[in-house]
Amino acid sequence: MKTFKKLSLIFSIFLITFFGEIAVNLACGGEIDPYDYYISYFHNNIEGDEYTPFAYNEMVYLNSETDIESEPDINSREWAKYLNVKKEDVLKVMYKTDSATNVKLINFDGNLSPLPDSLKQNSFMQALGRRKESLKYYLFAKSCEPLANVEFSLWDATPRDTAAMANQAKEGLKLTDGEKDDFLKLRYAYQTERMFHFAGMHTESKSTYEKYIRTSKVNSAVKGWALALYAGSVRRLGNPEESAFLFSKVFASNPERRVQAYKNYYYTSSPVQGALKYAKTNNEKANIWAINGFGNADSGIESINKVYTYEPKSQMNGTLLVREVNKLEQDLIQANDIAKIGYNYYFSDNDKPKYRDSIKNINLKRLNEIRTFAVKLATEKKYPQPELGTLTAAYLSWMENKDFLASNYLAILKPDKLPERLRDQYRIVDLLIKAKNIKKGNPFNENDLLPTLKWLDEKRFAENKTLPAGQYDYDQAEKRFTRTTRNFYQQILAPAYLNMGDTAKAALAMVKGDMANKTIKENALFQNMSYQSISFWQKNLSPKSMQGLAVYKTKAAGDDVTGLLASALNQLKNDDFYELYGTTYLRTHQYDKAVQMFAKVSASYKYFAPENWYGAESESKLYANPFIETINDFPKKYVTAKASVSKKAFAAEMLRLQKLLVSDKKNAALYYYKMANAVYQTGYFGNSWFLISYDWSSYDNSNPAKYVYDGDYKKAQTAKAWYLKARALSTNADFKAKCTFMLAKCLQKQIIMNANPLSFYYYDKKDVKWRNFIKANYNNPYLKELRYNYGKTPFYAVAAGECSYLGDFIRPNTQK
Secondary structure, eight states, X not given: OHHHHHHHHHIIIIIHHHHHSOOBSOTTOSSOOTTSSSOOOSOTTTTOSTTGGGSOOTTSSSSOSSOSSOHHHHHHHHHHHHHTOOHHHHHHHHHSOOHHHHHHHHTOOSOOTTSOHHHHTOHHHHHHHHOHHHHHHHHHHHHHHHHHOOOOOSSOOOOOOHHHHHHHHHHHHHHHHHOOOHHHHHHHHHHHHHHHHHTTOHHHHHHHIIIIIXXXXXXXXXXXXXXXXXXXXXXXXTOHHHHHHHHHHHHHHOGGGHHHHHHHHHHTTOOHHHHHTTOOSHHHHXXXXXXXXHTOSSOOHHHHHHHHHHOTTOHHHHHHHHHHHHHHHHHHOOOOGGGOOSHHHHHOGGGSHHHHHHHHHHHHHHHHHHHHHHHHHHHHXXXXXXXXXXXXXXXXXXXXXXXXXHHHHHHHOOGGGSOHXXXXXXXXXXXXXXXXXXXXXXXXXXXXXXXXXXHHHHHHHHHTOOOOTTOOOOOGGGOHHHHHHHHIIIIIIHHHHHHTTOHHHHHHHHXXXXXXXXXXXXXXXXXXXXXXXXXXXXXXXXXXHHHHHHHHHTTTTOSSHHHHHHGGGGGSOHHHHHHHHHHHHHHTTOHXXXXXXXXXXXXXXXXXXXXXXXXOGGGOBOOOOTTSOOSOSSSXXXXXXXXXXXXXXXXXXXXXXXXXXXXXXXXXXXXXXHHHHHHHHTSTTSTTGGGTOSOBOTTGGGSOOOSTTHHHHTTOHHHHHHHHHHHHHOOOHHHHHHHHHHHHHHHHHTOOOOSOXXXXXXXXXXXXXXXXXXXXXXTOHHHHHHHHHSTTSHHHHHHHHHOHHHHTTSOGGGOO
8 A cells, every 4th residue: 555655646746747648749859860860070972972872871771772873874875885876765765665655665676657756766766677686685675574573562462473584584595595796695695694583593594694694705784783693593502602702793893783782792691701702802802891891880990991901092991981980970979958950869878978988988999990090091192082081080089079189180181182072071170170169168259160151051052952842852861061051050059159158149050050041931930940949949048038139130131150140030020039039028927028029929920829639639729727726737727718818818917916916915915826826837737838838748847947947837936936925925724725735736846856757667666866756755844734734724625635646645654
């Protein structure tokens, strides 16, 4: 029974709220963007695009599933050269015809007259009409396509027609043997090998490659495609290690099949040493180590050293180096509290000091290993762009907070001599180093940053050209400057201004970080702000901050950093501004000024109104009335739309009560009590929380007070002060009992263990923290006063019958 009573108390305070309440705008954002889940300033393509599909990305198997080269383009180019026709014409016929046209092409006999006019004029079709051997191969290849290209589906698992493919393969062998033209002979052999392979006849497929393709003297991408099939057959026939080696050769030779070869390499499940047994040249060894480096989410220092040893000139060195830097960014750069970039940051172990400290030394050791390699790359000058090593060393030094060392590395470089992408990265690193001064609060001329900030704007604007309305931009992987610019403003500049005490300017920096386009949607600032920025504005701004924003708005045209930051304020609608301004006055109980601000808001303005996600559609809207009296916090006693009280009405009524405190002192106790009830109801636990807050989360009450209004929202401090005044001014015992009961509830709100509500299920009941928490709740002095001083009042009888929280304390023998 004792255990039940303790749990009853705790659950009534916390867990019922968690499971029985709505969850409004839970502070976790949307789904994780796989290209934007950690803070990065080091672009993963600065060494070119050849290996960007294998850039570091822990959220997806590959950073991109798209090869950097197009197989249709390559094949069309080879055919165009062979037939002396236009590549675009080959591409259109081979890869871009619709199903109806395909039917006509399957039966094409060289006569152009039955074809559509567009194909009659096609140089590739005209060439096929003239060159019967090429047409013969084309028709054979077309007949193979339906057999090979059967798409697998869980709902319609249509099996490949292996018998038909075997027949095609046998026909292909005859055609291969009979063909004299090397270009066509190679392609016949490829189609034959392909049919054998997909028919599951791997011995025949393998021998076709060995007899006809391996020995071919033709320089064609087809040989790489055939090698990939051969590698697959070798694996099926029981040699996965040789198969892995062969796929590494395809990875190296055929960029249009590189992603597929990479996947197939790992499908073999072969250890690196297994594939290396077959490697004879340094180039082959380097490619095997590179693939293993690209597939390693942990430290890849061994792979990068091996690749550099075997092929120091290969671009794979640069890609692997950048990949290691990106890993370190994820491990060492923490998102600032005011601008978490994704919900993974809210609940990640990386935010736990013990966990973070336990791995910090490991990551710093890795950082030094990578910096040592970067310096080696720079000083030995075997790599075509040794400047990458110096730039990397500078950035890693910045990450390690060794700004002097970072500046020294950067000073070695001559930015005007660098290739464009390295030059861009140089400017970003230079900006980060300069910004360290303002981040530390040192004397600093912020306008020194202006040229680079303007340059960053142009870079991200170029990435975000206007799309048709409602169309989603799928090229998120390419938004590198957009992310860099946002991170700089929201992770570095905004926190710096906040530390300097300029919350208004911090708010401007947050917004500036979101402005990825020159023009904004619907000419409304709040429609273009991220969750993080909106949350910052709604939670961090005070009346003083709003005054600062009003001043900054007048400087939006200035040609300095302030003007750059404030430019977006021109799109801040007056209604949004004054609604937020009025809310900050509600939070600080300056009701006269709140009334003035709300008077400037349009009558048609729609104030924030939360919804109960779990309620019926007709009952989903929630309405506040802070002037009602309640005994229990749960379930919250929401009201009808007709009985609801708006922010404007709330401010006006609280102002009236404030004035009555002076003009009608005889009834001051009642006025204090009404005001206390009202501000209590605007707390996390009340029915009118959305009069001072713009979201509500089940996690709120387990987090420490952080914002200017949290003293009321989480801890009911003002309510407690006013209940005390009301009780002191009254001589009515029943009224005093009401005040004392509410004082007990206010004090209970200030006894917080700062733990996730769910953890109460699993908390170690022997833990000192838990025991002190329980003890503090059971020793609530106002409950003792209520029981011993007001136990005979009518209110006490009602409260004891309705409130399980109070009931726990009026049966002392169950609590021993």
